[in-house]
Amino acid sequence: MLGRSRTLVSILITAVLALGAGPGCGVEAPKGKERWVTTQDTTVEIDWDKVNTAYKEADGPADLERRINEIYEGDQLISISVQDLDEKTQVVTGFFDKNADGQVAEGEKIFTIQRDLKPDGTGQYQTHGHGAYAGYASPMMGIMTGMLMGSMMSSMFAPRYVPVYTTPYTTSAARAGELRGQRAGYRAQHPERYNKTSQTGRKYGGTSGTKSAPARARGGSRFGVRRGATATRPRRLAA
Numbered sequence: 354m355l356g357r358s359r360t361l362v363s364i365l366i367t368a369v370l371a372l373g374a375g376p377g378c379g380v381e382a383p384k385g386k387e388r389w390v391t392t393q394d395t396t397v398e399i400d401w402d403k404v405n406t407a408y409k410e411a412d413g414p415a416d417l418e419r420r421i422n423e424i425y426e427g428d429q430l431i432s433i434s435v436q437d438l439d440e441k442t443q444v445v446t447g448f449f450d451k452n453a454d455g456q457v458a459e460g461e462k463i464f465t466i467q468r469d470l471k472p473d474g475t476g477q478y479q480t481h482g483h484g485a486y487a488g489y490a491s492p493m494m495g496i497m498t499g500m501l502m503g504s505m506m507s508s509m510f511a512p513r514y515v516p517v518y519t520t521p522y523t524t525s526a527a528r529a530g531e532l533r534g535q536r537a538g539y540r541a542q543h544p545e546r547y548n549k550t551s552q553t554g555r556k557y558g559g560t561s562g563t564k565s566a567p568a569r570a571r572g573g574s575r576f577g578v579r580r581g582a583t584a585t586r587p588r589r590l591a592a
Contacts, residue, residue: 396485397427412503432524437516441470
């Protein structure tokens with residue numbers, strides 16, 4: 354009987370110690386199990402209106418991939434694949450070529466643009482986002498002769514148009530290096546698009562000042578009314 358009592362007490366003590374080791378009881382959590390972890394988020398907003406316009410105005414795949422990478426403001430390079438499925442249908446795919454194999458993997462897709470030629474001689478195209486951009490789908494945009502558009506799209510109205518990209522055009526490794534250089538030059542010419550801003554939307558640092566307004570201090574300002582350098586001091590009046 355005494356042995357059973359000791360066993361029961363031992364079990365109760367073990368249970369209490371196990372409960373005391375829970376969160377908030379001063380026990381340090383094992384390393385690598387922090388609540389907040391840093392993840393790599395490569396999602397950058399894309400101006401889809403500009404992407405659609407770039408496709409309409411491009412003179413070819415090389416011109417299109419240059420335009421797309423000037424629109425995209427992230428660090429990654431967007432590769433382009435262009436393929437004519439038949440005389441009426443063309444599919445353009447934008448993707449992150451993560452393994453640099455020149456192939457479009459499903460997990461690398463950013464967007465697809467499908468262009469179709471209709472029986473009446475007009476055309477239409479539509480853009481769909483993929484992956485992190487899967488929520489985007491453009492309206493169906495019409496194409497007709499006489500529109501202002503680049504040769505990549507206007508060629509489909511040629512009397513003897515045949516699929517030009519039956520073998521898909523894909524951004525090559527050599528072309529990727531050239532694109533990075535072009536984009537770096539473009540960003541250097543447009544620094545206003547890449548200036549860092551604070552969470553309040555204001556640019557870091559003060560202003561440099563103009564002829565009509567002096568430069569503003571980059572640090573904090575003094576509280577209270579600011580007196581001019583030539584302000585007249587008050588004088589005591591004689592009784």
